[in-house]
Amino acid sequence: MKRLLPYMSKYKAYAILTPILMVLEVATDIFIPFFMARIVDVGIKTQDIDYVIKTGMIMVGLALLGMFFGVLSAFCASRAGHGFASELRLETFKKVQSFSFGNLDDFSVSSLITRLTNDITTLGQVTVMSLRMGVRAPFMLMFALIMAITINAQLTMVFLVSIPLTIVLMGFVFKKAGPIFSKIQKQVDRLNSVIKENLTGIGVVKSFNRESFEEKRFAVANDALRDTALEAVSMIAFFMPIINIVIYATIIAVLWFGGQQVVQGILGQGSLISFITYITQVMISLMMLSMFSMQLLRGNASRKRVIEVWDTYSEITEIDNPITEVENGSIEFKNVSFKYPTSNTNVLNNINLAIQAGETIGIIGSTGSSKSTLVQLIPRLYDATEGEVLVGGHNVKDYSVKPLRDQVAFVLQKNTLFRGTLRDNMHWGNADATDAEIEVALRQASAWDFVSAFNDGLDHEVEENGDNFSGGQKQRLSIARALLKNPKIIILDDSTSAVDMSTDAKIQNTFATDLKDITTIIIGQRISSIQNSDRILVIHEGEIESIGTHDQLLLESEIYREINESQAKGVGVNE
Ligand SMILES: Nc1ncnc2c1ncn2[C@@H]1O[C@H](COP(=O)(O)OP(=O)(O)OP(=O)(O)O)[C@@H](O)[C@H]1O
């Protein structure tokens, strides 16, 4: 809690006002039964109508005042609670931004979404409740108890039985409820992951007619959440009537003993009535306290999940005094092996390779042969498990991450555009790029033709994920975005796979002429995409099978020859 509290500072005033207003509200609630007793025991007994009306007016005034304090404290509490939640959300979001690919693999994206939304909202709600119920209940309990004692100390003895009984019952429920709340959050994670996977892949789901399968998968996660939620509710549902029985038994006991005192003339009728109101208030406060503690348990489960995010640090760390300038575009792999954090087998084994600045390297190999994995080590999306990766003559770990990633432009295999205009998207590459510079980059990526065809040109809106562009268009826009960084190294991971052959050839031509100073790594599935590279790397099962020019590899590499032959045949049949 100490770690979360500073995020309340902006809303401190509200957080302080709420309990004060709440105490004032409780005070009015407490005095009302007191005046009621006066009406019965003084006003009615002496038939003094004036007294009854005057006291009645005070009661109405108190009730109105109480209502005013109540509304105001509710307002302040929501300000404090939801403001607090929004600060926590911002902090957590910032933290997630710093996460490496490895951290994201560990948490899973859906779980992070649940933590950022559901868990933090819960924390906000629990805060609202703590500020209100958490203050109201103990104060009301105390005040009402004091009032009851002043009316009749002997009668308050009934609490000696009912309060401990309630506490024992509460303790019993808590022990069971804590784990259930943690379980609920995990199941919300699971449900969100099913929803996310389904909605992001809805096209595939539909084309494979997998709707009913997906519904079943959803139903399983949904039912599990329902059952756990019901488990929590049924425990509360079971608890409530028991507490009610305790309350009624207490009232009956008071009526029994108090009634005798009234008959004996020791206690006024009005005092008995207000006494009963006070003990009801005491019991209600106890009930409120138990509900409130239940919410605290729920909040605690969410708090742990948020802190877990805060306590996770990207393993991609910077050294003290990192290098901020990438001298040249040379790359070297020295005895590099790699395994993903979530797996225990190496997917790259003992890679040794030196690439000169300005060289164009093609990479080819069957699917799953670790082509993407290899190049991800260059801008430190992951760190090599063994060996060293050097850029511009220095280990990538010695660089400050930002300049390194600015100098190593990476067009990911699964590239994405973001909601906003085309210009906004291009500014990701370089926030200061002018329209003229953007046009140059778009031309180099062979994207200018279709962009200039829009009436609104660079103002054209891009939808979420770039869904209003074709696969090939998206790829070319992603290349342009990367070029705008003016990088020393550019990595194109299967970035022209959806582009037709002639456009692909045009893009390659631009790289070979205009952009020949940039070190270029092209991963391709088609021989035609890479055959003009200075050197071609054939990767097989995480190892370099051979390196050479197209002609050399045709002679030396069996794998390369096979790929070439199968594609040459394919070309004959299809195109
Ligand atoms: N995030 C990840 N966590 C765990 N394993 C992964 C992850 N990404 C890839 N792998 C595994 O690493 C191996 C290499 O994958 P990689 O994506 O590098 O292949 P690739 O050669 O790029 O394939 P493709 O041609 O299909 O793009 C595969 O066996 C894959 O299952």
Ligand SMILES: [Mg+2]
């Ligand atoms: Mg790949």
